[in-house]
């Protein structure tokens with residue numbers, strides 16, 4: 001078990017340890033530890049997302065309101081096994097994007113803890129309303145956590161750059 | 163007809179004049195002219211939106227990626243008759259919020275020109291994908307402009323701060 005001081009030095013003041021049923025590793029959520037772009041790309045590859053140019057990913061992360069990493073703790077080299085980020089004005093609204101847990105770590109309650117952590121951070125900023133666009137195969141994941149689908153018959157619409 | 167120099171001094175380099183069928187006034191779109199919070203509140207009142215604390219609106223505007231005003235030109239006191247804003251990382255994605263045209267100015271093609279202007283500005287930032295949440299009574303407004311509703315069966319979900 002790592003000391004609280006060590007965890008804080010690696011993952012920042014706002015870090016949170018994740019209870020898991022049977023992991024030999026400590027798993028840590030952090031909004032402060034910097035995300036390595038290559039590690040993030042590997043994680044996105046692992047969940048089957050199409051690649052984006054790293055230069056653009058870097059800029060998108062910089063312009064995000066909140067970036068959260070889920071780390072498998074290691075004193076020398078923590079490994080990124082989950083991720084989520086939010087954009088938004090941080091007051092009236094925020095939107096959650098790119099929620100992912102590495103396939104080897106799925107099904108252990110980590111995705112749920114990641115979302116709780118994200119919402120706790122947004123709540124501490126006093127954001128009124130958080131939105132997201134759920135792919136069809138994960139809609140149930142969000143519903144089970146109390147997200148409301150299209151309240152007031154709101155529909156989502158997209159426009160893609162030509 | 164106002165001179166281009168005057169319009170630029172009032173509305174900035176990126177301003178765009180709106181052609182309208184039969185308006186005695188010049189109508190101007192601008193992402194640069196500052197939005198007065200009280201005027202914005204009156205506009206939101208006029209379209210029937212519930213009020214938000216001004217302090218929070220100010221912060222939300224500051225943290226937005228793009229704020230667009232539609233102005234009825236007047237050399238001394240331009241009047242805000244339309245509005246839209248976007249949040250997002252400005253790279254991978256942006257989201258459009260709070261699109262409104264004053265009821266007295268609706269139905270003249272201004273809402274459409276406002277959206278074209280917003281998308282042109284986002285395109286100039288090279289944003290890949292723009293999203294929005296459409297209220298049921300305006301879904302057709304966006305569809306007619308080429309927005310895709312829930313592509314890939316994506317659903318929108320909301321979480322409200324308790």
Ligand SMILES: CC(C)(COP(=O)(O)OP(=O)(O)OC[C@H]1O[C@@H](n2cnc3c(N)ncnc32)[C@H](O)[C@@H]1OP(=O)(O)O)[C@@H](O)C(=O)NCCC(=O)NCCS
Pocket residue numbers: 047098099100101102105106107108109110111112113133134135137138139140141144
């Ligand atoms: C979606 C994802 C983040 C879930 O992470 P996870 O760590 O496996 O989720 P958890 O173990 O915390 O699951 C929490 C609960 O949701 C359920 N759940 C998990 N994935 C689900 C899914 N796709 N659909 C429905 N329910 C799901 C679990 O069964 C669990 O239920 P329980 O509380 O009754 O036991 C993960 O599967 C993932 O990264 N998927 C690929 C990327 C992706 O699609 N992201 C979402 C983009 S919108």
Ligand SMILES: CC(C)(COP(=O)(O)OP(=O)(O)OC[C@H]1O[C@@H](n2cnc3c(N)ncnc32)[C@H](O)[C@@H]1OP(=O)(O)O)[C@@H](O)C(=O)NCCC(=O)NCCS
Pocket residue numbers: 209260261262263264267268269270271272273274275295296297299300301302303306
């Ligand atoms: C929605 C809104 C911005 C449209 O502005 P507008 O200036 O009246 O729209 P336009 O005159 O540019 O309309 C462009 C086209 O969309 C159509 N249209 C306008 N409002 C529409 C609506 N609510 N539903 C369906 N079509 C609509 C027009 O008929 C016109 O069609 P045409 O090109 O075939 O002539 C305006 O009605 C408004 O502010 N509404 C209240 C606030 C609101 O609901 N905002 C959206 C929140 S998601």
